[in-house]
Amino acid sequence: MARPTPLSGFPEWLPDGRLVEQHVLDVLRRTFELHGFVGIETRAVEPLDQLLRKGETSKEVYVLRRLQEEAGAEPDRAGTLGLHFDLTVPFARYVLENAGHLAFPFRRYQIQKVWRGERPQDGRFREFVQADIDVVGAGALPYHYEVELPLVMAEALGALQEIGVPPVRILVNNRKVAEGFYRGLGLTDVEGVLRSIDKLDKIGADAVAALLVAEAGADEAQARACLELASISGSDESVIDRVRALAGESNELLDEGLAELGALIRAAAVRAPGVVVADLKIARGLDYYTGTVYETVLVGHEQLGSICSGGRYDTLASDGANTYPGVGLSIGVSRLVSRLLGAGLVKATRSVPSAVLVAVSNEDARERSDAVATALRSRGIPVEVAPSAAKFGKQIRHADRRGIPFVWFLGEDGSADQVKDIRSGDQVDADAATWTPDDADLWPRVVPA
Structure with missing residues (x-):
């Protein structure tokens, strides 16, 4: 038998690398449980129409079809199953199905593999492990959970520094700030503006400005104002003053968002000084986010991109009669471990358990x-x-x-x-x-x- 060729995007660690991954998972699990989060696991597949209902493209979903289907047959879309590409959509479905058996606010952590059909590259895989935490309420969820969850993640990732994991910076923004600001400029396609701003680090300011004009209905002055907002960042409440000065006229949504962002900055300055930074370019392009949004980078390894992201969502879990708003963050464990091993940042003292x-x-x-x-x-x-x-x-x-x-x-x-x-x-x-x-x-x- 010829030597098999590795499949790109499907990581397999050697025994010492697996020990590193298991240690990371153990630390995360222990920290989550210290904060009262309970572990769950959901099935690997979801109906394709559910996976695609919140703005994802079908190119990212691995579709499962019955083996006996004829080659080239086009299955009914509503009856097709796909491997989940993250844990948020399956969790929303889980909450709706089990709402009568859960105590709200429901605090959950989930550590599982997910599958995403994207081009493999450094830190990006087609099969990878995620570690999520969420708090979901029934009908309402107080804002203070948007403050609590990034601080739990800061504690979990901070606990890994003793083994050589670099410090992290959790970059935060608030969708209400962004939407209030954009609407104050006269822009109505808020989702389009957010999707364009979300590409800022990838394509640069000039290209984003062109997108805002071509696809989001902005004129050049509005595009410049959007980019000026995105350039504001800081770890203290001066950020709030800078946004107000740029906005000029205030509005209720902007005021609400700035009050929430300020509360998060104040709490983080006490509980995790220097870790949480307000960054007004953080947009998170998914449509279901409605409040605070988060992205997390390893200090000194920012080119890797975010290793932990998420945000507030109000309508993702809804059956029409009942709504279960929530807030959550997700760590890309495989992305983190690949950098730890690839950059030689950590090691196992031996590759077998035997002493x-x-x-x-x-x-x-x-x-x-x-x-x-x-x-x-x-x-x-x-x-x-x-x-x-x-x-x-x-x-x-x-x-x-x-x-x-x-x-x-x-x-x-x-x-x-x-x-x-x-x-x-x-x-x-x-x-x-x-x-x-x-x-x-x-x-x-x-x-x-």
Whole structure:
């Protein structure tokens, strides 16, 4: 069989990379649960018409069709299933289906794979892991959750700095500020303006200005004003004053948005100083966002783009009679891990969980080696038994290749067992009922590279 060719956009980590990913997920999960978020998992597929109802294009969705369908047959669109491209739409459906069994406000975290049909590049994959948190209310959801959630994410990502993850900056804006400002200019296609502004980092100010004129109904003066708003940023309340000065005349929507943005800036200055920055160019092009929006960058790795984004949504989960507004953020775990590994920022202390390899002196003694391994495992020590009764030097080399720090030798003729630290060469008597490796060696750890 010829060597298989890797599929672009479908990451597969080596064992030490998988340990890094698992550590990141463990830290995120622990932080989310500390804040009262409960874990859920939703199915991998959704009806295609549901996946596409909020402005996404069909080019991003992997469509599932029955294997027995004739090649080239065009299935009924409403009956076609697609793999979910994020966790927000499935979560909205989950809330609607289970509303009678949930206590609101419902605090959820969800860590799952998603699939997106886009061109693979640095940090962008076709199959990847996301980690989401959301709070959803029944009928109403107070604004203070828009302040709480980015601070939870700041805490979660900040907890990863001890292993070498760079600091983060959470960039925030408020759709009410943007919409109030645009309408004050006389622009009515607010969604079109937001979609154009969302492309600012990708195509530059001149190209965005041209888009605003050509596609959003702006004249040149209105386009310049939109770009001036997008240029405002800062981590203190002077941002609010600058927006008011630029807007000139105020309106109710703009005032409401500025009050909310100011509350977030004030709270972040106390609980996560320097982490949350108001950035008026953050737009988030999806149509369902209605309030605060967020994007997060790694300091020193801004070219990677946002690793965590989201915002407030008021009508995404609605059955016509009942509405469940929410706010949420999503971490692109695979994007983050790919940068940590690719840039050599972190490493695992070893690539296997085993702390001890129990040597086998001969195959007749394997049962004794298995008994030692069982005794050590019963005390929470990860162990494996040598695959063959080779010469001890070969068994030690096997442990070294696997990164196992200790080799256990059975005593002969009544002598005590011994354990060898193959890094230092130290060898001491040991009893499977009492011997324990240092905490640093018990399990593999993720540390700065």
